[in-house]
Amino acid sequence: MALGGPGRQLRALLRASLGPRVQGQRAESGPAPRRAPRRLAVEGNIAVGKSTFVKLLVKTFPEWHIAAEPITTWQNIQAVGTPTAGPPQSVGNLLDMMYQQPSRWSYTFQTFSLLSRLKAQLAPSPERLWQAQQPMHVFERTVYSDRYIFAKNLFENRFLNDVEWAIYQNWHSFLLQEFTSHMLLDGFIYLQAAPQICLKRLHRRARVEEKGLELGYLEQLHAQHEDWFIHKVTELHFEHLKKTPVLVLDVNEDFSEVAAKQEELMRKVNSFVKDLG
Numbered sequence: 642m643a644l645g646g647p648g649r650q651l652r653a654l655l656r657a658s659l660g661p662r663v664q665g666q667r668a669e670s671g672p673a674p675r676r677a678p679r680r681l682a683v684e685g686n687i688a689v690g691k692s693t694f695v696k697l698l699v700k701t702f703p704e705w706h707i708a709a710e711p712i713t714t715w716q717n718i719q720a721v722g723t724p725t726a727g728p729p730q731s732v733g734n735l736l737d738m739m740y741q742q743p744s745r746w747s748y749t750f751q752t753f754s755l756l757s758r759l760k761a762q763l764a765p766s767p768e769r770l771w772q773a774q775q776p777m778h779v780f781e782r783t784v785y786s787d788r789y790i791f792a793k794n795l796f797e798n799r800f801l802n803d804v805e806w807a808i809y810q811n812w813h814s815f816l817l818q819e820f821t822s823h824m825l826l827d828g829f830i831y832l833q834a835a836p837q838i839c840l841k842r843l844h845r846r847a848r849v850e851e852k853g854l855e856l857g858y859l860e861q862l863h864a865q866h867e868d869w870f871i872h873k874v875t876e877l878h879f880e881h882l883k884k885t886p887v888l889v890l891d892v893n894e895d896f897s898e899v900a901a902k903q904e905e906l907m908r909k910v911n912s913f914v915k916d917l918g
């Protein structure tokens with residue numbers, strides 16, 4: 642999907658809202674102010690367009706840092722502690738295993754996805770971000786969607802049994818309480834689109850592990866997102882999470898060639914971020 646850059650109008654708007662220093666130019670000499678990076682998460686259904694949207698974010702806000710979802714880690718589980726010459730070998734594709742045999746592999750998948758997301762959220766922001774005017778660390782999905790979207794849905798479909806779900810939640814709560822200060826987010830951006838649209842995009846992208854995915858699964862995940870972000874009926878176990886602001890963006894429309902739509906989305910992000918203080 643080709644993404645055109647945001648138009649001149651949007652750049653002017655961003656310059657006005659960020660002050661005179663944008664895109665690495667400093668208005669005055671002297672050391673830049675060190676401001677703790679803010680942390681945003683992009684959430685949404687499979688193939689809704691998170692990676693695509695994040696590319697647009699980076700074009701618009703070049704200083705922002707993106708933590709992509711660690712999918713290649715799940716596709717190539719590395720052997721540990723076996724002395725071999727050369728690069729580590731993959732011992733399996735856990736994403737594929739989970740989709741092929743969900744009853745067998747869902748628990749393993751969720752413990753590993755939780756671990757990899759925890760590591761991503763614990764990783765310090767890069768030094769360059771501390772010099773930015775509007776420092777932002779953006780996560781593609783989080784430890785929260787791991788539990789309140791995917792693991793919850795697998796449990797409700799009995800792919801996680803009562804014991805597995807109890808142990809997973811035990812780990813999740815324990816780890817998040819241990820690392821609370823690192824897990825805080827300033828806001829969520831929920832990319833919302835109809836499951837039918839996501840399925841079309843999923844087919845167009847044609848990721849091999851996902852070839853058996855059906856509309857029903859995307860409908861379930863859509864309902865989980867709506868319950869959490871729109872209807873607010875998902876039981877959340879962290880007080881800070883209940884108060885985290887949510888920006889909902891409708892991405893049903895194909896904005897790849899529509900500069901005005903891209904600008905509209907980026908303008909909404911910009912005002913959401915400004916409102917965070």
Ligand SMILES: Nc1ncnc2c1ncn2[C@@H]1O[C@H](COP(=O)(O)OP(=O)(O)OP(=O)(O)O)[C@@H](O)[C@H]1O
Nearest residue numbers: 642686687688689690691692693842846894895896
């Ligand atoms: N607004 C859009 N209009 C049309 N096509 C889109 C749009 N956004 C993304 N796409 C296309 O849909 C497919 C999936 O997009 P992308 O990989 O960004 O989804 P994702 O949400 O990151 O997926 P995943 O949940 O698997 O991580 C890609 O082929 C992309 O080019």
Ligand SMILES: Nc1nc(=O)c2ncn([C@H]3C[C@H](O)[C@@H](CO)O3)c2[nH]1
Nearest residue numbers: 687710712750754786787791792851
């Ligand atoms: N079961 C399960 N639990 C997760 O936490 C999770 N996070 C992402 N995914 C799947 C969706 C895409 O196919 C692919 C890339 O997002 O990985 C998940 N699947």
